[in-house]
Amino acid sequence: MSVSSDIDFSPADVLIIGAGASGATAAWNLAETKMRIVCLEQGGWTNPSNYPTTGRDWESRAQSDFSINPNRRQQPGDYPVNDDDSPIKIANFNGVGGGTVLYAGHYPRFHPSDFKVKSLDGVADDWPIDYGDLEPFYAENDRITGVSGLAGDPAYPAKQSLMPPLPMGKSGQKLAEGFNQLGWHWWPSDSAIATQPYNGRDQCINLGACIYGCAQGAKASTDITYWPEAVRAGVELRTWCRVKEINVGDDGLASGVTYFDEDGVEQFQPAHVVIMACNGVGTPRILLNSVSEQFPDGLANSSGLVGKNLMLHPYASIQGVFEEPLDGYRGPHDSIWSQEFYETGEERDFIRGFTYETTRGRGLVATALTGVHSGRIPWGAGHHDAYRKLHNRIAGMVAICEDLPEEHNSVTLDPSIKDAHGIPAPKMTYSISDNSQKMLDFAVARATETLRAAGATDVIIESPLASGGWHLMGTARMGKDPQKSVVNEWGRSHDVKNLFIVDGSIFVTSAGVNPTRTIQTLALYITDQIKKRLTHLFD
Amino acid sequence: MSNTIATDSLFSADERDALKILVGMIIPASAVHNVPGADDELIFADILDSAKANEAQIRKCVEHAVSSGLGDGLPLEQVLPELEGHPVMAPLVSLVMQCYYRDDRVMVSLEVEPRAPFPKGFEVPQGDWSMLDAVQKRGKIWRDV
Ligand SMILES: Cc1cc2nc3c(=O)[nH]c(=O)nc-3n(C[C@H](O)[C@H](O)[C@H](O)COP(=O)(O)OP(=O)(O)OC[C@H]3O[C@@H](n4cnc5c(N)ncnc54)[C@H](O)[C@@H]3O)c2cc1C
Numbered sequence A: 001m002s003v004s005s006d007i008d009f010s011p012a013d014v015l016i017i018g019a020g021a022s023g024a025t026a027a028w029n030l031a032e033t034k035m036r037i038v039c040l041e042q043g044g045w046t047n048p049s050n051y052p053t054t055g056r057d058w059e060s061r062a063q064s065d066f067s068i069n070p071n072r073r074q075q076p077g078d079y080p081v082n083d084d085d086s087p088i089k090i091a092n093f094n095g096v097g098g099g100t101v102l103y104a105g106h107y108p109r110f111h112p113s114d115f116k117v118k119s120l121d122g123v124a125d126d127w128p129i130d131y132g133d134l135e136p137f138y139a140e141n142d143r144i145t146g147v148s149g150l151a152g153d154p155a156y157p158a159k160q161s162l163m164p165p166l167p168m169g170k171s172g173q174k175l176a177e178g179f180n181q182l183g184w185h186w187w188p189s190d191s192a193i194a195t196q197p198y199n200g201r202d203q204c205i206n207l208g209a210c211i212y213g214c215a216q217g218a219k220a221s222t223d224i225t226y227w228p229e230a231v232r233a234g235v236e237l238r239t240w241c242r243v244k245e246i247n248v249g250d251d252g253l254a255s256g257v258t259y260f261d262e263d264g265v266e267q268f269q270p271a272h273v274v275i276m277a278c279n280g281v282g283t284p285r286i287l288l289n290s291v292s293e294q295f296p297d298g299l300a301n302s303s304g305l306v307g308k309n310l311m312l313h314p315y316a317s318i319q320g321v322f323e324e325p326l327d328g329y330r331g332p333h334d335s336i337w338s339q340e341f342y343e344t345g346e347e348r349d350f351i352r353g354f355t356y357e358t359t360r361g362r363g364l365v366a367t368a369l370t371g372v373h374s375g376r377i378p379w380g381a382g383h384h385d386a387y388r389k390l391h392n393r394i395a396g397m398v399a400i401c402e403d404l405p406e407e408h409n410s411v412t413l414d415p416s417i418k419d420a421h422g423i424p425a426p427k428m429t430y431s432i433s434d435n436s437q438k439m440l441d442f443a444v445a446r447a448t449e450t451l452r453a454a455g456a457t458d459v460i461i462e463s464p465l466a467s468g469g470w471h472l473m474g475t476a477r478m479g480k481d482p483q484k485s486v487v488n489e490w491g492r493s494h495d496v497k498n499l500f501i502v503d504g505s506i507f508v509t510s511a512g513v514n515p516t517r518t519i520q521t522l523a524l525y526i527t528d529q530i531k532k533r534l535t536h537l538f539d
Numbered sequence B: 001m002s003n004t005i006a007t008d009s010l011f012s013a014d015e016r017d018a019l020k021i022l023v024g025m026i027i028p029a030s031a032v033h034n035v036p037g038a039d040d041e042l043i044f045a046d047i048l049d050s051a052k053a054n055e056a057q058i059r060k061c062v063e064h065a066v067s068s069g070l071g072d073g074l075p076l077e078q079v080l081p082e083l084e085g086h087p088v089m090a091p092l093v094s095l096v097m098q099c100y101y102r103d104d105r106v107m108v109s110l111e112v113e114p115r116a117p118f119p120k121g122f123e124v125p126q127g128d129w130s131m132l133d134a135v136q137k138r139g140k141i142w143r144d145v
């Protein structure tokens, strides 16, 4: 019997493409309307008992079937991404939960200033919405997700914390000492990690490999937060369904989507409303692949901006080597952050700023590879002594630099590479701007000072962090002007009135923080707008 | 006659011999630290087994090592500088580290419990939160809009 014989192909009221961070959030928020909601996801559910930390070979699996890079992972849900023309390589996860299955759970909010960069600093564009518009949705998303942290961070307007912060550990404390010596800001990170039992989820037990999946279920990936509730409320989540294109009718509205089902059979699912939630690479890919007579340049692309303005957040990794043993790989990646250099500083040679997020140590294999590749651990007889100088003695930070939108940084369709279903693969073309490079250099210099102040005897630098293409933003930006943006201020396509986008593509600017809390908050905001406007949604 | 041993080993006997010398050269045994080398029977068996996932690249490493004089009777000290840090060798180095640092004896020597992280997890100290007093004293640093 074919898979499709059980499927209801009558029109869905709402069809969501992608079951990751934003798709899950949108599905959950719309579920209470009792509309017929269908979500198509190209990957499957992951089973936490299969996550790498359940085995001794966890560090090996982090380089193979749980690699953060889909080109290396090559699992059935994955599609290739040509990142040859980018110094920063793609990182994602394709399956229920999307990138949150692998994310570290760093969960900062944007700052009020992040929505006003044009007014404040004369660069890029202001968002058509502001912090105040999103504040209630931040709070609601925090409640479903379960956020740990400490209220009172002087780098932010007041916000509550639902659970106590993650432990600083020896490494966090070391770095805090460094920040204090320099008189700089630091604070326990807001984290999407439960430090107490929360909504049926267990608390963190410091497995230390959050970016390869949390076997304990303490990390709030949306497969264990929003999805179970949305499915209980009646949302139909169809896995192993890869969308090829969005179809349009003679009226210029989306009529549904064409996708390949689990058996590789092409299907058409009609829908009254289509919501895209495939992330900053997957969404422009499908829009650009949805070519018709009415939309010869791809769907929703009258501005020509679909796929343009890709922002990735260049990262620098700055790690200190200390004389005394610290935490090693024990403990979640999240610990403390510093936003000392977050807002634009007139005395600096770059605009905007960045966040430092401290990192704990590394696993035994990662320590060895760091040492060998950086020339600190030799082959041969000296190996063991050199290894022991690094073992449990590395701690440091990453700097997340605000990336400004530039049209030449883009996602296009690769002319020759295709996925397993013959759909053209996306190609990332990206270079680090002069502003970002200056910011990276500044961040490396100041972090080195911090590490030295904290007592580091050696500093290991990787800038930019080549593996860190995990924040995918800006490729279908939001705005009031249809000539300068792809969706309006509540996420609806300017060109196709029943097409919405809720993922990181709609970001106008990237801020200097991890994006997922804001992505999910926007998904709540946009779906709230949909609910409020149901009677006149297509006006 | 082919010198391939009739097991599920990917490598010919000569290649395995060369590989064994090579991995022992990367991480030799140490009496001081009481640890085996990567050419230890158990660890080498793990390396051979794990190489299956990446056969072509590992074979390239062995070929490169042999073409650099490994197995020609040259002293290892003479061959080592040719190979150490060479980009072709990266997949093998990665494989050796993965297999070596999950061996019980090696983990115990580093005072790490030889077990999977889950389900027991680990203890991590809270740290001294009073260190935040200094930060609080400075007051608000976010920018008004
Ligand atoms: C290793 C790693 C660490 C990270 N750490 C952090 C962190 O600490 N903090 C943070 O804020 N962010 C982090 N991120 C980023 C975070 O995961 C993303 O910002 C977030 O998941 C993006 O949400 P999204 O809804 O835009 O897309 P995703 O979560 O990527 O979801 C997109 C979904 O769409 C599906 N899809 C795509 N194309 C199709 C198609 N054609 N048909 C059907 N389905 C499709 C995909 O399979 C995927 O499930 C990290 C990411 C990685 C990979």
Ligand code: SF4
Pocket (backbone or CB within 6 Å): A193, A203, A204, A205, A206, A207, A208, A209, A210, A211, A213, A214, A215, A216, A217, A218, A219, A331, A332, A333
């Ligand atoms: S450290 Fe905590 S959040 Fe991270 S994987 Fe382990 S239990 Fe999960």
